[in-house]
Amino acid sequence: MLDPETETRPWAEQLAVDDASYREQLAYLYERSPFYRAKLARAGFASASAAGGLAEIAQLPLTEKAEIKASAAPGNPVGAHLCAESAEIVRIYSTSGTTGSPSYIPLTAGDLDNWITGSARSYAASGVSAGERIVSTYNAGPFVAGAALAAFDRIGLCHIPVGTGNSERLMLAIDELRPESAVLTPSYAAYLVEWAAERSFDLRGSSVQRVLVAGEPGGGEPALRAQLEAGWGARVTEAMGIGDIGPSLWGECEQQDGMHLGARGFVHAELIDPETGGAIALEDGASGELVLTHLRHRAAPLLRFRTRDHVLVRTGACGCGRTGPRVRCIGRTDDMLIVRGVNVFPSAIREVVSAFAPRVSGNILVRPAMPGAKQDPPLPVAVELAAGSDGDLPLAGAIGERVRAALVVQVRVELVPWGSLGRSEYKSKLVQH
Secondary structure, eight states: OOOHHHHTSOHHHHHHHHHHHHHHHHHHHHHHOHHHHHHHHHTTOOSHHHHOOGGGGGGSOOBOHHHHHHTOBTTBSSOTTOOSOGGGEEEEEEOOOTTSSOOEEEEEHHHHHHHHHHHHHHHHTTTOOTTOEEEEOOOOTTSTHHHHHHHHHHHTOEEEEOOSSOHHHHHHHHHHHOOSEEEEOHHHHHHHHHHHHHTTOOSTTSSOOEEEEOSSTTTTOHHHHHHHHHHHTSEEEEEEEETTTEEEEEEEOTTOSSEEETTBTTEEEEEEOTTTOOEEOOOTTOEEEEEEEESSOOSSOOSSEEEEEEEEEEOSOOTTOOOSOEEEEEEETTTOEEETTEEEOHHHHHHHHHTTTTSEEEEEEEOOSSSSSEEOSSEEEEEEEOTTOOOOHHHHHHHHHHHHHHHSOOEEEEEEOTTOSOOOSSOOOOBOO
16 A cells, blocks of 8 residues: 555545535635636526535536637647646646547646656555556547556556567567566457467466456456456556546455546545436446546646546445545446346356357357437347357357347347457447447
8 A cells, every 4th residue: 555544544534525626626726727617607606605615515516628629729729728827837648639620638747747646546555566567558648548647656656668569579578577566458468368278378377367357348357357466477456547537546456346546535436327417426336427527637637527427436444445436437428328228248148148158259249230229129239159169059148148138238149259359459449330
């Protein structure tokens, strides 16, 4: 544990500390952020004092990524939520821009340090410690993952960056440099299990004792986690960040019962109903969309930012001693499909299907018949068979029945041969419109 005093602080005390930080952050937004000054005024909050404290935060409007991006202008490509002067900015990251021009994420020196501190706590929760070696597969470059990788230096790890897209080079590094840990996406970790088996590479016998997965949902799915742990012969834990808020905000400990908020003190977490925007209490077993607020940010702070990540909450005591709510990401609310009023996450379908191993590979692809989120049943789902496995109608029917029983949705299962569904050395898409 990197910071025991902070990470084991009783949650009620943490909220009191965060309330003070939040009030200061609100005052800063009113002073420096044209975006939030106008947004809050429109909502009827003319001053920071009128907005109140953390207990009243759910009364304030939510922030959508699209409205932030829409506020960007030729003279200010970051957006109207920019608060810091140019001389205060020490780094500017960007999003991938796969759906258009990239969004820019500026940081002051203090912001960057807070990002690294939170990420270091999150990754250290997995059990990695100073003096060990870790191999990474993220092509961080201009993206916020770069700050997450800096967390390895903060922990005191020997970092071996390999990057994405060269599995031979990665396996050579594992074989020759013998790292104790590897960090990669769940999709890539699963791909490498197959890669190693096809080439008779003894992945289970390698030096890797911990696999840290992040970048997409899936690492917390019991069936996928079991598949990865069996293939790697290693403990699998997951981490999660939101580019606009910070990298690796959450990290799972060796108890493997949800991710702790490594960025506690820097970020406040809420839960909302994704359809109504109404607040949901952070109680054990609660689920909803994660909403995050900066508490001590200076460059371009965000208030009640919709992450579009749908999470399940755990609040019971954790054996590691860390306090506060833990989360497991179920899926992205913008990937969610609605079948006759039932919300369906593709990752949840994959979790059900994976229980049919070893007859199936665990790879699926949902192929909606109509554009948009709303779909009529049955929902078409391609399920890939395992290598050497023959599909039959009883298997397809059994999978369909299990999905309907678990998720209350009717699907039409198409069994496809091994290798039919694409593999990824980064992130996998589970839906093909």
